[in-house]
Amino acid sequence: MQTHYPRRSTTRRHQRHAKKTDAPRLKPEAEPVLKNVFARIGKPESAPFKPDAFQSEALRAVQEADCLVVAPTGSGKTWIAQEAIRTFFNRGGRCWYASPLKALTNAKWVEFGGIFGEGQVGILTGDTKENADAPIIVGTTEILRNQLYDVMHRGEDMDCDLVILDEAHFLGDPDRGVVWEEILIYLPARVNVLLLSATIGNADEIGQWLISIRKKPCTIIREEKRPVPLYPLFLHPSGRIMPYLEKQKLYGRLAQFAAERSRSQGRRGAQPHFGEIIGVLERFHLLPAIFFLKSRSDCDAALKTCRDDTNPVENDSFGYDLEEQLSRSPYLRQHKQLHDLVNARVAAHHGGQLPAWKFLVESMMKRGHLNAIFATSTVAAGVNFPARTIVLFNSDLFNGHEFSPLRGTEFHQMTGRAGRRGQDRIGFLVVIPGRFMDLVHVRKLLFREPEDIMSQIKNDFSMVLNLLLSHTPADIRDIFEKSLASYQLTLRGTHAPTRKEGINLWNDFLMHLKFLKAEGFVDDHDRLTETGLWASKLRLDQPLLIAECLRREAFPRQDEKLLAAVVAPFVYDGDQETRIDLKKIPKRLAQACLRVDRTLKPLSRRMEVAGFAVNPMSAWTSVVMYQWAMGGDWDEIIQAAGIADGDMAMLVLRTADNLRQIMSLRQTHPETADLALKAREAILREPVVFE
Numbered sequence: 001m002q003t004h005y006p007r008r009s010t011t012r013r014h015q016r017h018a019k020k021t022d023a024p025r026l027k028p029e030a031e032p033v034l035k036n037v038f039a040r041i042g043k044p045e046s047a048p049f050k051p052d053a054f055q056s057e058a059l060r061a062v063q064e065a066d067c068l069v070v071a072p073t074g075s076g077k078t079w080i081a082q083e084a085i086r087t088f089f090n091r092g093g094r095c096w097y098a099s100p101l102k103a104l105t106n107a108k109w110v111e112f113g114g115i116f117g118e119g120q121v122g123i124l125t126g127d128t129k130e131n132a133d134a135p136i137i138v139g140t141t142e143i144l145r146n147q148l149y150d151v152m153h154r155g156e157d158m159d160c161d162l163v164i165l166d167e168a169h170f171l172g173d174p175d176r177g178v179v180w181e182e183i184l185i186y187l188p189a190r191v192n193v194l195l196l197s198a199t200i201g202n203a204d205e206i207g208q209w210l211i212s213i214r215k216k217p218c219t220i221i222r223e224e225k226r227p228v229p230l231y232p233l234f235l236h237p238s239g240r241i242m243p244y245l246e247k248q249k250l251y252g253r254l255a256q257f258a259a260e261r262s263r264s265q266g267r268r269g270a271q272p273h274f275g276e277i278i279g280v281l282e283r284f285h286l287l288p289a290i291f292f293l294k295s296r297s298d299c300d301a302a303l304k305t306c307r308d309d310t311n312p313v314e315n316d317s318f319g320y321d322l323e324e325q326l327s328r329s330p331y332l333r334q335h336k337q338l339h340d341l342v343n344a345r346v347a348a349h350h351g352g353q354l355p356a357w358k359f360l361v362e363s364m365m366k367r368g369h370l371n372a373i374f375a376t377s378t379v380a381a382g383v384n385f386p387a388r389t390i391v392l393f394n395s396d397l398f399n400g401h402e403f404s405p406l407r408g409t410e411f412h413q414m415t416g417r418a419g420r421r422g423q424d425r426i427g428f429l430v431v432i433p434g435r436f437m438d439l440v441h442v443r444k445l446l447f448r449e450p451e452d453i454m455s456q457i458k459n460d461f462s463m464v465l466n467l468l469l470s471h472t473p474a475d476i477r478d479i480f481e482k483s484l485a486s487y488q489l490t491l492r493g494t495h496a497p498t499r500k501e502g503i504n505l506w507n508d509f510l511m512h513l514k515f516l517k518a519e520g521f522v523d524d525h526d527r528l529t530e531t532g533l534w535a536s537k538l539r540l541d542q543p544l545l546i547a548e549c550l551r552r553e554a555f556p557r558q559d560e561k562l563l564a565a566v567v568a569p570f571v572y573d574g575d576q577e578t579r580i581d582l583k584k585i586p587k588r589l590a591q592a593c594l595r596v597d598r599t600l601k602p603l604s605r606r607m608e609v610a611g612f613a614v615n616p617m618s619a620w621t622s623v624v625m626y627q628w629a630m631g632g633d634w635d636e637i638i639q640a641a642g643i644a645d646g647d648m649a650m651l652v653l654r655t656a657d658n659l660r661q662i663m664s665l666r667q668t669h670p671e672t673a674d675l676a677l678k679a680r681e682a683i684l685r686e687p688v689v690f691e
Helices: 011-019 034-037 053-064 076-092 102-116 141-154 168-172 177-186 205-213 252-264 274-283 294-302 316-328 332-336 338-343 353-368 408-415 439-445 461-468 475-483 482-490 503-518 529-533 543-551 558-569 588-610 617-628 634-641 646-661 670-683
Strands: 066-070 096-099 121-124 136-140 162-167 190-199 218-220 232-234 240-243 291-294 346-349 372-375 387-390 396-398 403-405 427-431
Touching: 034 240, 053 066, 053 076, 053 190, 053 218, 066 205, 076 096, 076 102, 076 162, 076 190, 096 102, 096 141, 102 121, 102 136, 102 353, 136 141, 141 177, 162 177, 168 177, 168 190, 177 205, 190 646, 205 218, 205 482, 232 274, 232 353, 240 252, 252 439, 274 372, 274 387, 294 346, 294 372, 316 332, 316 353, 332 338, 332 353, 338 346, 346 353, 387 408, 408 439, 461 475, 461 503, 461 529, 461 543, 475 503, 503 588, 529 543, 543 558, 543 588, 543 646, 558 588, 558 617, 558 646, 558 670, 588 617, 617 634, 617 646, 617 670, 634 646, 646 670
Parallel strands: 066 190, 066 218, 096 136, 096 162, 121 136, 162 190, 232 427, 291 372, 291 387, 346 372, 387 427
Antiparallel strands: 232 240, 396 403
16 A cells, blocks of 8 residues: 655745744744745746757767767756767767766666667666666766776777766766776777766866867857756845845845954854744745755754655645655665655655665655755765755865865866756845854855866876786876876976876886886786786785785685675775774684785885885774675664665775775686675675665
8 A cells, every 4th residue: 555755845944943942943044035035935937948049069079079068057068968869879979978976877767768779878887787788878987997007908999989077077077087087088089078067167278188188179169048047045144035146245134244244353163053944934835955064973963954854735746755765675674764764754864874775765855855955065966957956065175184164176077066957046045143154255166167177197006907918118108298297297387286196197107017027927027917808807906915914825715705805895985993803803704804914014014114005904894894784784784884875885985996906806716706796696685786
């Protein structure tokens, strides 16, 4: 029997709930000047689709050569990709659509399958491999880069006519940008490239670099106009909404508020009640909204102020759609935040949650069933579910090491989610004052362009091994001279803010080459040895360490659960503390881990002496992976370890990916490859994977 999930007025709910808290009451009011602005709220009249001029121009350009499109989020870049694929597909061509996120790749697989036919579209993500010989492939950028390694090794041409690199601003990502740059360097000039992004400040420079290395035109297309105009607002602590700007300056009353706050040097005021804020936004028809918060814990805590049970008021498709999502992952029926989603129509979305839960939240938001999502900034990049309003509480962002002021790129990614094309005539940014909000900085960001993309190319052992598969050192030096780092250094001079690795690529390569020779992966003629040949297939973060365990036979040989456990530390690069008592781990696991540790210590010391960083191996990862591989209960494992669902899921998925790389060694290590397959099967189950 179908379960129905009720809905009722959020305003009444939040007003009632506010009486139970100590938080100050917000009185929903708005400046009179906003009357005409709010009158624009609503759904635009439907009209037959007609591509914008920039879309048509991009489509024409990519049929002839390369094209880089920089246009706001939601402006129709996907239409360009879709129609470009259609053009090449209809004339018998083959297309590759690459994205940085597996979730986005999966979504495009389904979307393109519906457009071109399921049999015409394949997917390659590492986790998923379906219809790999299809004329249209969607996959992750790392898989595309790996295919280029393979065709270069075989001396073949890339069996493709069009490559689409979505979210092309990842070219400047400190960790993954090297993959985008490698693709653009290795890709045959015969293959046309379409790059799509909302945030590239130096598009002309990137385009000129591509022209210089690919010797063919690259059309740069910029579209400045947002498909849905953005109007910035300020929510005063009293509950009064006012404009943020007045002729590009802070609105009068807001400027007065900022001055008073500055004089009092008080940035700590009481944080408004999230439920009340949602009530104010609903009062002025500003929902649905995405709240960008500072941390995972902030997102989860925000739900508590929105909780309340509801009585049946109306029936809609909410229940049917939710049931459809829950059927994909039955584990989520017991999710601790499902109550909030059902009764308050709110949800938290961040990296500490299961991929299946994040997919459910995204799906319910896209279908218009949620009032608000509390999210970290990761939602801003790549995940496509806009809202009418985004709510900003902080003017800084954690960059992985420390909190720093928001940059133009990050701000554009966040505000790009405000306003749904075809559903909204206007989108809103609502700024909330607080301890970490610099009101003047946000005003500047409203007029700031995205930052320039700088090369992030760097050597690692996997890259060097794979280049040596098909190139001499002299060839590789030529490749480095084609890098964006080299181009920017020449163009901008010695003061170019490129990475040190980018400037010293060749010397760094020689250091890697020397070490590989000393360890027996490369011979005196700069060719890969037999060991180097199979080690090159280990396209992962720690290829030499994994290879050392394989050639020293340090991995378990008969127990796939132990193999999964000892591989787990290779994929973890964090510093999370857990409640795991390493003195109580099973004896056979302790022995397996000790064998790996003793095997790797000499190599690790030699790497450190040679100047290569070696991450410490976290033993707790082996414990939780062993418990999971043994069939342990998910909730019990993460509760005992004190880790988040999302962190455990990421550990499992990355371990599975490393096991998949070991599986590729069937010719040289058949027994271990077969065991790796069994190990993957043991750990890839619900709730980590879902339909």
